[in-house]
Amino acid sequence: MAVSSEDDFHYSSNSTYRTASSSLRADQEALLEKLLDHPSPGLQRPKDRFSGTYIIFFSLGIGGLLPWNFFVTAKEYWIFKLHNCSIPATREKPEDSDILNYFESYLAVASTVPSVLCLMANFLLVNRVPIHVRVLASLVVMLAIFVVMTVLVKVDTSSWTHGFFAVIIICMVILSGASTIFNSSVLGMTGSFPMRNSQALISGGGMGGTISAVASLVDLAASSDVTDSALAFFLTADVFLSLCIGLYLLLPRLEYARYYMKPVWPAHVFSDEEQPPQDCPNAPLVAPRSSDSPTPPLRPILKKTASLGFCVIYLFFITSLVFPAISANIESLNKGSGSLWTTKFFVPLTTFLLYNFADLCGRQITAWIQVPGPRSQVLPGLALLRTCLVPLLVLCNYQPRVHLQTVVFQSDIYPVVFTSLLGLSNGYLSTLPLIYGPKIVPRELAEATGVVMSFYLYLGLVLGSAFSTLLVHLI
Numbered sequence: 001m002a003v004s005s006e007d008d009f010h011y012s013s014n015s016t017y018r019t020a021s022s023s024l025r026a027d028q029e030a031l032l033e034k035l036l037d038h039p040s041p042g043l044q045r046p047k048d049r050f051s052g053t054y055i056i057f058f059s060l061g062i063g064g065l066l067p068w069n070f071f072v073t074a075k076e077y078w079i080f081k082l083h084n085c086s087i088p089a090t091r092e093k094p095e096d097s098d099i100l101n102y103f104e105s106y107l108a109v110a111s112t113v114p115s116v117l118c119l120m121a122n123f124l125l126v127n128r129v130p131i132h133v134r135v136l137a138s139l140v141v142m143l144a145i146f147v148v149m150t151v152l153v154k155v156d157t158s159s160w161t162h163g164f165f166a167v168i169i170i171c172m173v174i175l176s177g178a179s180t181i182f183n184s185s186v187l188g189m190t191g192s193f194p195m196r197n198s199q200a201l202i203s204g205g206g207m208g209g210t211i212s213a214v215a216s217l218v219d220l221a222a223s224s225d226v227t228d229s230a231l232a233f234f235l236t237a238d239v240f241l242s243l244c245i246g247l248y249l250l251l252p253r254l255e256y257a258r259y260y261m262k263p264v265w266p267a268h269v270f271s272d273e274e275q276p277p278q279d280c281p282n283a284p285l286v287a288p289r290s291s292d293s294p295t296p297p298l299r300p301i302l303k304k305t306a307s308l309g310f311c312v313i314y315l316f317f318i319t320s321l322v323f324p325a326i327s328a329n330i331e332s333l334n335k336g337s338g339s340l341w342t343t344k345f346f347v348p349l350t351t352f353l354l355y356n357f358a359d360l361c362g363r364q365i366t367a368w369i370q371v372p373g374p375r376s377q378v379l380p381g382l383a384l385l386r387t388c389l390v391p392l393l394v395l396c397n398y399q400p401r402v403h404l405q406t407v408v409f410q411s412d413i414y415p416v417v418f419t420s421l422l423g424l425s426n427g428y429l430s431t432l433p434l435i436y437g438p439k440i441v442p443r444e445l446a447e448a449t450g451v452v453m454s455f456y457l458y459l460g461l462v463l464g465s466a467f468s469t470l471l472v473h474l475i
Contacts, residue, residue, distance in 0.1 A: 048256045054200045056247045056257075057190060061204020062211070063244035064183040067142055067237040068111075069212035071149075071175060077230035078103060078168060082161050099165055108465065110169045114177040115458050122181050123451045127294035131185055131447065135248055138182035143241040145175045150234040153227055180454070188450025191438025193260045198435040199367050206360035206427055213353040220348060296448035304441050305452060308374060308433035311383045312456040313463070315430045318386045320464030322393050323422060325472055327351045330396045330415045342412075350416050355423040362427020366435065374436035379429070386425055392418045394475060404475050430457075 048054060082099055099106075125134065149171060157164040183205075190198040215236070219229040251257045302309070328351050332342035341349075372378040395408040396415045409415070437453040438446040 046255045046259050049254075052254050053193070053197060053251070053257045056251050056254075057186070057193075057197045057200040058204040058207070059247050060186055060244055061201040061206075062208040063139070063204075063240055064179060064186065064201075065205045065208035066211060066240055067146055068175060068179050069208060070215070070233040070237050071172065072107065073212050073216050074226075074230045074233050075104070077153075077226045080226045081157055082165055099161075106169060107172055110172040111176040112458075112462055112465075114173045115180040116455075116462070118177040118180040119184060119451060119455045119458060122184050123298075123448060123455075124295055126188070126296050126448045126451065131189055132248075132252075134181055134185045135189075136245065138178040138185070139241060139245050139248065141178040142175060142182070143238065143245070145171050145178075146234050146237045146241065150231065150238060153231045153234060180458070184451045184454035185447070187434070187454055188438065188447030189261075191446025191450050192443055193257075195370070195435050195439060196367060198438065199363070199431060202431045202434055203360065203363040203367070206356065206363040209356040210353070210360050213348070213356045217345070217348050217353060220344065296445060298448075298452075301441060301445060301449050301452050305437050305449060305456075307380060308437050308440075309453070309456040311379055311433045312430060312453060313460040314380075314383045315386065315426060316457055316460030317464040317467075318383075318390065319422065319426045319430075320461045321468050321471060322390055323355060323419075324351060325465075325468035326390075326393050326398060326475075327355065327415070327419055327422070329398050330393065331399045332412050333397050333410060334412065346412075350412075351419060354416065355419050358420045358423025359427035362424040362429075363431045365428055366431045370432065370435075372432075374433070374440055379432065382425075382429055386422075386429070389418060389422050389425075390471075393422070394471075398475060401475055 079100060082103065122134070148167075152164075152167070186201060187198065190201050215233065219232075252261060328347055330347070330351070332346045334342045335346075372382075392409075393415065394404070395406070396418065397407050397409075401407075434453050434457070438449045441449045
């Protein structure tokens with residue numbers, strides 16, 4: 001394979017490009033112009049006026065996760081609707097009890113399986129279906145799902161709870177698939193932009209989680225009707241998804257965005273028998289692939305992103321191993337006092353809001369600090385170091401405890417500190433490899449690499465969620 005080694009790449013805060021040698025300087029300069037992060041002296045790069053593109057990507061990051069978070073946050077509403085609505089059932093049928101007891105498990109399966117399948121499909125569609133079609137179609141599908149959910153809020157479903165349950169699961173399957181295609185496509189698209197735009201998208205996702213946690217707290221404190229809360233959640237999602245559609249349509253109208261959205265040919269990696277032409281001064285190091293094989297080459301992407309992929313997988317594995325399965329069951333040591341802080345608000349504040357806010361702060365820090373770099377061995381080391389957070393959280397006041405009776409940390413301040421570290425380290429350390437990934441490959445492979453990086457993320461979440469069940473039983 002005639003592919004340059006990783007040592008031939010130069011990394012900066014906004015781009016990754018190969019350094020030029022005396023024999024290939026003309027070819028390298030042609031590639032630099034394709035990458036567009038560092039244009040040739042005669043090519044003027046426009047400025048992001050009023051940070052318009054940054055704000056749009058930040059908003060798209062919120063829109064990619066906020067609706068899904070609202071769907072999951074409305075847990076009490078789903079239980080209410082499945083529990084024969086306004087009149088609590090006195091004699092539940094066995095199948096009704098099964099639906100209520102394992103509702104979260106059903107939602108988890110309905111969310112995870114289509115996400116993985118849609119990631120694979122999206123990789124195959126990278127060079128077959130234009131990105132604007134995939135992004136707009138996924139946003140419209142998500143909006144349609146939430147419009148249906150909004151209409152059903154005030155509909156009496158007590159006579160068809162099993163049918164309503166089927167509607168919920170079908171909607172979750174479609175929503176998860178569309179959300180996955182949207183998030184992975186936009187992440188891939190930002191690979192063609194300077195790195196700050198990828199960071200904006202990922203930070204927007206953190207803001208989506210924080211808004212959801214705040215909304216849940218407000219609902220817990222002020223609302224007395226679960227249907228009113230769900231209606232507020234779903235209407236907010238409707239409005240924000242409509243806003244995202246408008247913002248995405250606005251994006252190509254910005255000169256700065258148009259500059260980086262210039263189309264490139266699908267990448268083709270030369271084999272040993274098929275060497276790149278050396279006599280053409282403008283021949284790129286990665287040539288256009290013929291139209292009969294539009295699937296991006298997976299092996300070079302996996303090879304280039306192996307170290308970063310490990311970091312993403314392990315970081316999200318540790319996070320989903322303890323959050324929320326462990327952290328959401330850590331109770332206040334003063335719960336017996338009966339105060340609202342130690343009973344009603346302790347978990348929502350110290351677990352969900354604190355974690356999401358710390359995660360958002362970690363993601364936002366990467367806008368100014370990007371250390372360690374993509375080739376550093378410190379990054380995998382820091383990812384592995386987060387393993388120590390697992391026993392620290394387990395040894396807090398997790399309840400109920402069956403096998404491990406010892407509670408080492410006899411103060412409520414400890415879970416606050418540990419959850420803050422969990423969120424902050426997850427936000428910072430996971431954002432770095434996600435924004436580095438599309439930058440260490442040629443621009444032609446940036447979008448496909450974004451999809452692969454999303455697959456690493458989902459793989460870590462799936463593995464962590466699976467092992468969290470085992471960890472809970474060990475405690």
